[in-house]
Amino acid sequence: MSKEHLDYCENLRAKINNWLTSPVGKTNAWAKYIRYTPDLFHLLVKLSGDKQISINSKAKLATAISYFVSPLDLIPEEFWGALGYVDDIALAALILKDILKNDDPQIIQNQWEPEEDLTALVDEILNVAESMVGKKWWLKIQELVEK
Numbered sequence: 290m291s292k293e294h295l296d297y298c299e300n301l302r303a304k305i306n307n308w309l310t311s312p313v314g315k316t317n318a319w320a321k322y323i324r325y326t327p328d329l330f331h332l333l334v335k336l337s338g339d340k341q342i343s344i345n346s347k348a349k350l351a352t353a354i355s356y357f358v359s360p361l362d363l364i365p366e367e368f369w370g371a372l373g374y375v376d377d378i379a380l381a382a383l384i385l386k387d388i389l390k391n392d393d394p395q396i397i398q399n400q401w402e403p404e405e406d407l408t409a410l411v412d413e414i415l416n417v418a419e420s421m422v423g424k425k426w427w428l429k430i431q432e433l434v435e436k
Contacts, residue, residue: 297358302327308371319375319421322414326374328403329381330357335400336388342396346388352433353377353384363426375421380430382414387434 305326308314317323336342337350356362357377366373389397389408401407419427 298327298331301330305371305374314371317372319372319417322378322410322417322421323371323374325403325405325410326371326378328401329378329385330354332385332397332401332407333357333381336397339396339400342388342392346392349384349387349434353381356380356433363429364422376426376430378414379418379422379427380433382411382418383430383434385411386415 305323309320309324314320314323333350333353337347337354342350360367362373362376364373364376385397385407389411394408398407414421418430422430
């Protein structure tokens with residue numbers, strides 16, 4: 290992993306942890322999923338460099354990684370703080386679901402660091418994604434993956 294990647298993950302984890310301990314974070318309905326933002330980003334980057342992942346999946350991973358680091362997205366973190374990551378994690382979950390289906394799921398599971406079951410987490414996020422980001426934005430996120 291590059292120093293930039295590790296620094297980005299460290300800074301992201303600090304921001305998320307700070308928000309999770311705030312009054313808003315402690316009571317937010319999406320905090321359970323937002324807490325995994327740095328882990329999901331880290332997984333996307335690790336998978337993008339894995340030789341066992343298909344080229345098609347790597348293209349989708351590149352989309353998700355670019356979306357994470359771009360200041361211009363559907364729900365910008367600059368204005369919404371940690372809540373602005375709900376669209377990023379929804380996109381990550383959508384792409385990871387596709388990769389779990391089309392590539393060897395064990396490769397993906399082996400790269401996942403938290404104890405939480407990745408497949409279950411991805412399914413949970415996808416089940417609430419429309420509520421988290423809103424119907425209009427959820428449709429836009431799905432369009433990003435279909436391209």
